[in-house]
Amino acid sequence: MKDAKSEMVKPMIRKKNSKNMLSMISAILLSSCVNVAAPDKPIVINLNIKIEQEVLVKTADAVEEAIDENAGIF
Amino acid sequence: MTIIEYKNKFGMKPKIGSAILALSLLSGAAYAQRDPAYQNARSNGQIGEQVDGYLGVIGNQSPSVDALTNKINILRKQVYTKTAASQSVTVKTAAFLGGCKNIQRTVPGEKYQAPDGSWKTRGNNAPELDSSCP
Numbered sequence: 001m002k003d004a005k006s007e008m009v010k011p012m013i014r015k016k017n018s019k020n021m022l023s024m025i026s027a028i029l030l031s032s033c034v035n036v037a038a039p040d041k042p043i044v045i046n047l048n049i050k051i052e053q054e055v056l057v058k059t060a061d062a063v064e065e066a067i068d069e070n071a072g073i074f
Numbered sequence: 075m076t077i078i079e080y081k082n083k084f085g086m087k088p089k090i091g092s093a094i095l096a097l098s099l100l101s102g103a104a105y106a107q108r109d110p111a112y113q114n115a116r117s118n119g120q121i122g123e124q125v126d127g128y129l130g131v132i133g134n135q136s137p138s139v140d141a142l143t144n145k146i147n148i149l150r151k152q153v154y155t156k157t158a159a160s161q162s163v164t165v166k167t168a169a170f171l172g173g174c175k176n177i178q179r180t181v182p183g184e185k186y187q188a189p190d191g192s193w194k195t196r197g198n199n200a201p202e203l204d205s206s207c208p
Contacts, residue, residue, distance in 0.1 A: 024117050025103075040117075040181055053208065055163070056171070056208045059161045060105055060174065060175065063157050063171045063172045063175060064175050066156065067172060067176070070150075071107045071108070071152070073146045073149045073150055074172075074176060
């Protein structure tokens with residue numbers, strides 16, 4: 001009976017050990033995963049292009065008006 | 075085709091027709107303001123519109139053509155400077171935008187400068203404009 005009991009206990013321990021092993025392996029695996037680090041420089045989205053284009057169109061209209069007013073030299 | 079014919083045939087069109095007529099009359103009046111010597115030099119291809127908004131002398135021309143070109147360019151710079159100040163841009167930018175417009179407004183036979191710097195004769199098609207032109 002005693003032996004049988006120890007026999008019963010053994011696989012339980014083994015099961016527990018294997019569980020520990022698994023978690024250890026997974027921990028190792030996880031630690032060796034690719035690390036995604038945030039870039040140290042801030043991400044800059046450049047909206048200047050559109051604004052510059054709008055300014056250019058507005059200025060072009062003003063230039064056109066000035067040309068029309070001075071048609072003799074254009 | 076007269077405007078009256080337009081009116082009879084298309085109903086809504088006369089407004090557009092008369093608008094075009096009024097515009098062409100206006101632009102005709104504007105071109106009439108040019109000094110005859112200047113107009114001739116343009117038409118003869120002695121001077122052309124540069125990308126930078128000023129007139130350029132093509133090849134070797136008479137001193138009078140050179141002088142005329144200089145005179146007009148000085149006056150143009152005044153106009154560009156005034157517009158640049160009111161628009162808070164550099165004179166160079168205002169002049170460049172003027173160049174885009176001046177080249178667009180050349181008529182067939184007149185000379186203009188292509189983005190690569192070479193002189194072209196305006197044909198019936200749209201001129202070659204700098205990629206920065208709006």
